[in-house]
Amino acid sequence: MGVKLTPMMEQYYHVKKQYPDILLMFRMGDFYEMFFEDAREAARILNITLTVRGKLDGHPIPMAGIPHHAAAVYVDRISQQGKKVVICEQLEDPKQAKGIVKRGVSQIVSPGMPYDLDKTSAMENKFIASGFYQNNVFTLVLLDFTTGDFFGITFKYIEEFCERLMMLKPKEFISYLGQWDKFPILEDYLNSIDVLKTHLSQEYFEEKHTGFYIQKLIPTYQRDGIIAQNPGVLSPLGALSYYVTSTQTIEKISHLRPFRIINNDENMKVTFSTLAGLEIFPR
Secondary structure (H helix, E strand, C coil), X not given: CCCCCCHHHXXXXXXXXXXXXXXXXXXXXXXXXXXXXXXXXXXXXXXXXXXXXXXXCXXXXXXXXXXXXXXXHHHHHHHCCCCCEEEEEECCCCCCCCCCCCEEEEEEEECCECCCHHHCCCCCCCEEEEEEEECCEEEEEEEECCCCCEEEEEECCHHHHHHHHHHHCCCEEEECCCCCCCCHHHHHHHHHCCCEEEECCHHHHCHHHHHHHHCCCCCHHHHHHHHHHCHHHHHHHHHHHHHHHCCCCHHHXXXXXXXXXXXXXXXXXXXXXXXHHCCCCCC
């Protein structure tokens, strides 16, 4: 670094190292502050003032901030641009703190995971999707944070898989690097719906790991029955379960409905809003 950082900036760097590619909002009193490139990006997207706070190696440190009470509006504006935001909260009352205020990550916000569900319209689906190909079967798992809908669909052909993605227009698609290299048509479809592509390590799709993450979202008795009848769902369900439970608190996912497998009737070309109207997913 070249110069000694203040304790607060050391704390900031410790968190930022864990999320190098995500915009970090760092709670400081009544504001969430952003620094360096995060500050520049936030100022551009939100049209807020870019200021400076101290220097690093002789150069001013860019800073931008938003009021904590208006965070929902600002954070969702950033996520609507296809970006993720990590929220680092104060974990104690600054007046009671002995030394630097303790802080910790409370939430990660993304296009598919809103900041505040109470202020998010349930009229627009915000699906997170995960897919897998095994034994000549394509499996698609989807979770909608706004409604709590959580389901999987299997397909015989990649074209059907892509058509359903086009129909449901997920906000995020989870995969590992190289997973779909044999099916370039999928990349074309994903580009056409402007979805945020999130890459995880391949290990989160491997069967030896998936059970641990799935049990955080689905009771064991239900999980075993679903997987016994639909073994292809294990990998995409496990990866999506890891992604959600590693970025959200239990309270944030308590509204999710029981996971189910939906039959893919290729003659039933309807939109998801129609499915909801038919009460396939009970409210």
